[in-house]
Amino acid sequence: MPRSYVAEARRKKVAPKKERIRPVIERLAVEHADAKIALTFRSPLELLVSVMLSAQTTDVNVNRVTEKLFVKYRKPEDYLAVPVEELEQDIFATGFYRQKAKSLRGTMTMLIEQFDGEVPEAFDDLLKLPGVARKTANVVSAERGDAQGIVVDTHVRRLSQRLGFTKQEDPVKVERDLMRLVPREDWARFPHLMIWHGRRICDARKPRCEECPLALDLCPSSRI
Numbered sequence: 001m002p003r004s005y006v007a008e009a010r011r012k013k014v015a016p017k018k019e020r021i022r023p024v025i026e027r028l029a030v031e032h033a034d035a036k037i038a039l040t041f042r043s044p045l046e047l048l049v050s051v052m053l054s055a056q057t058t059d060v061n062v063n064r065v066t067e068k069l070f071v072k073y074r075k076p077e078d079y080l081a082v083p084v085e086e087l088e089q090d091i092f093a094t095g096f097y098r099q100k101a102k103s104l105r106g107t108m109t110m111l112i113e114q115f116d117g118e119v120p121e122a123f124d125d126l127l128k129l130p131g132v133a134r135k136t137a138n139v140v141s142a143e144r145g146d147a148q149g150i151v152v153d154t155h156v157r158r159l160s161q162r163l164g165f166t167k168q169e170d171p172v173k174v175e176r177d178l179m180r181l182v183p184r185e186d187w188a189r190f191p192h193l194m195i196w197h198g199r200r201i202c203d204a205r206k207p208r209c210e211e212c213p214l215a216l217d218l219c220p221s222s223r224i
């Protein structure tokens with residue numbers, strides 16, 4: 001079970017979360033005006049593959065691998081045209097390469113057989129693809145301008161707990177709380193703001209509250 005940050009949100013008295021959510025988003029949008037997805041892609045297919053490869057590794061690592069991968073594999077058929085061992089080798093550096101190669105080939109088969117070789121737009125169709133869980137489908141939908149939910153990764157979970165937006169631990173339940181709270185038009189950018197704030201300022205072990213624009217009046221976990 002990952003560490004919980006729920007208890008930290010008892011440090012400081014702040015307004016109810018419904019009153020804080022918009023100012024939190026606005027201040028973080030100013031602080032992290034460059035916050036966006038860190039994966040490099042040029043098409044829905046490359047986006048889908050990048051997100052599938054990003055499980056359990058860094059975006060930097062994925063970009064390093066896909067720079068060459070996307071030259072060699074341009075369409076779904078390309079992933080099936082080589083022996084599975086070759087694909088495994090080509091994605092080896094992202095880790096869990098056997099499982100990822102299996103998911104990629106399963107997904108490409110389904111894209112060809114059921115979706116005319118295109119990445120489907122409907123959220124429920126994305127979830128049918130082998131190896132595509134809710135988080136991957138959320139990232140793909142959000143980047144295509146049609147967020148259906150809110151991506152919850154380790155940063156989003158930690159910051160949402162520290163900011164008192166949720167008391168849940170399970171990512172699905174955290175997402176449910178956030179979907180009730182975050183205005184729909186912000187579903188796509190909200191996780192980017194949380195992720196960049198988490199990386200730059202609200203560190204898991206040592207949050208730098210003295211540099212945080214939320215510390216004085218918007219964060220119940222503030223140490224100042």
Ligand code: SF4
Binds near residue numbers: 201207208212220222
């Ligand atoms: S860094 Fe900011 S968001 Fe994180 S605990 Fe401190 S005040 Fe709260």
